Amino acid sequence: MIGKHTHFGILLVFFALLSTVYFTHVAFGAEIEKHSESAEEREHEGNSNNQNGFSAIESFNSSNSPNNTLTKSAELSLLDMISKGSPVIGNKSAPITIVEFGDFQCQFCGRFAKQTEPLLNSTYIQTGKVNLVFKHFVTHGPDSFNAAIASQCANDQGKFWDYYSTLYNNQGAENSGWANIENLKKLAASIFGINMQEFNSCVDIQKYKTFVENDTNFALVSGFQGTPTFIIEKNDGSQKEILLGAYPFPSFQAIIGKKLSEG
Amino acid sequence: MNGNQITKGEIKEMNQNLLCFRFVFSKWVYVLIAGSIASIFWIMFNIFDQLLFFTPIVIFYLPPDAVIGFILTNITSILIGIVVSMNVYLLRHSKFKLSLASFLSGSSLSVLSSTCASCTSLGFVLVSTFGAAGIAASSLMSNYQIPLRIISVALLMWALYSISGKLTSNCVINGKSRKII
Numbered sequence: 180m181i182g183k184h185t186h187f188g189i190l191l192v193f194f195a196l197l198s199t200v201y202f203t204h205v206a207f208g209a210e211i212e213k214h215s216e217s218a219e220e221r222e223h224e225g226n227s228n229n230q231n232g233f234s235a236i237e238s239f240n241s242s243n244s245p246n247n248t249l250t251k252s253a254e255l256s257l258l259d260m261i262s263k264g265s266p267v268i269g270n271k272s273a274p275i276t277i278v279e280f281g282d283f284q285c286q287f288c289g290r291f292a293k294q295t296e297p298l299l300n301s302t303y304i305q306t307g308k309v310n311l312v313f314k315h316f317v318t319h320g321p322d323s324f325n326a327a328i329a330s331q332c333a334n335d336q337g338k339f340w341d342y343y344s345t346l347y348n349n350q351g352a353e354n355s356g357w358a359n360i361e362n363l364k365k366l367a368a369s370i371f372g373i374n375m376q377e378f379n380s381c382v383d384i385q386k387y388k389t390f391v392e393n394d395t396n397f398a399l400v401s402g403f404q405g406t407p408t409f410i411i412e413k414n415d416g417s418q419k420e421i422l423l424g425a426y427p428f429p430s431f432q433a434i435i436g437k438k439l440s441e442g
Numbered sequence: 443m444n445g446n447q448i449t450k451g452e453i454k455e456m457n458q459n460l461l462c463f464r465f466v467f468s469k470w471v472y473v474l475i476a477g478s479i480a481s482i483f484w485i486m487f488n489i490f491d492q493l494l495f496f497t498p499i500v501i502f503y504l505p506p507d508a509v510i511g512f513i514l515t516n517i518t519s520i521l522i523g524i525v526v527s528m529n530v531y532l533l534r535h536s537k538f539k540l541s542l543a544s545f546l547s548g549s550s551l552s553v554l555s556s557t558c559a560s561c562t563s564l565g566f567v568l569v570s571t572f573g574a575a576g577i578a579a580s581s582l583m584s585n586y587q588i589p590l591r592i593i594s595v596a597l598l599m600w601a602l603y604s605i606s607g608k609l610t611s612n613c614v615i616n617g618k619s620r621k622i623i
Contacts, residue, residue, distance in 0.1 A: 290505055424492045427501055
């Protein structure tokens with residue numbers, strides 16, 4: 180028979196492994212965090228930071244993180260995001276808004292773009308129930324920063340979502356050069372109807388450098404710790420729910436269904 | 443003798459390894475340990491791979507880009523379960539030391555390679571703490587995920603072979619160990 184010590188050892192191993200599972204589950208954000216309207220407001224530091232969106236992460240001290248508490252809920256209202264230039268797809272008066280914080284080099288963002296977004300699009304976006312907003316959370320290196328700027332340049336010509344699909348469908352290994360400026364321009368050239376002269380000029384002068392920095396800083400001070408992060412909210416910015424990770428369509432369906440039934 | 447032929451000694455060794463494997467897993471408690479450990483690691487790997495979610499609904503999904511990784515993590519989970527269970531048997535029934543080095547290196551490598559480092563808080567910590575070196579480390583883990591997992595399977599196979607060898611020697615040296623205690 181197994182002795183007392185072995186029993187104790189086995190229990191200890193089980194406890195350690197269960198703890199590991201629990202903490203990894205929490206750390207990797209597999210939980211939905213609900214943010215009530217009364218959540219404590221934090222000072223938004225985004226606009227004051229002159230560093231580029233990527234180096235902002237390098238210098239970001241995680242001890243400053245406000246523990247996943249969103250800064251100002253009004254800043255994520257649809258009208259505000261549209262007025263500031265964030266790309267939107269879908270009916271602007273749809274009752275629900277999904278805000279994606281993504282990085283074009285992130286493999287899980289790619290998985291969402293290829294697997295889940297098309298289903299969301301056909302089921303909820305095309306039917307006018309949901310709109311999707313993209314915000315930049317540059318976490319994967321300098322090429323991600325360039326890709327974010329280039330996507331905003333495509334947005335100037337109303338081609339953001341075409342460019343979004345093109346980038347994710349041509350995604351290569353991280354920091355392998357697939358998202359360098361030269362290749363970003365080549366990928367843009369494959370989009371029908373884009374004015375390449377205008378696009379190239381926009382990319383070269385880094386027209387949206389500050390815009391991307393601000394998006395990234397917003398994600399950082401909001402305490403988001405990975406990509407993709409999704410905020411699902413009413414279109415006035417209320418009743419926020421956050422998902423961290425490439426959740427499949429049924430997970431979104433559950434939250435959207437609940438919000439729609441609540442009215 | 444032809445080098446390709448399996449010698450009688452090798453067949454004997456294989457049979458002894460198999461015999462010791464059967465010794466261990468003829469006791470339900472070791473099957474239970476192996477099954478539990480394998481299940482825990484399976485859950486952990488699939489959470490890391492963003493294939494298994496518990497909220498808002500419990501769901502498992504397998505997109506095409508994750509199939510190879512999923513197969514490798516299944517193999518890894520099963521091997522970890524078997525190796526842990528055999529180590530527990532060895533601890534209980536033998537004077538030999540545990541075969542932990544290869545097990546720990548294999549299992550930790552597989553856990554590390556299971557995370558898309560740069561997509562998660564781990565990448566965030568790496569980048570904010572180590573800057574460019576952090577990017578390189580997280581990119582390495584993401585870009586070479588499959589090769590790293592194959593290496594971890596190889597290390598676990600080595601751990602399994604090593605522990606089987608120890609159990610076999612124990613069977614040969616100590617006749618009473620042939621009994622299932």
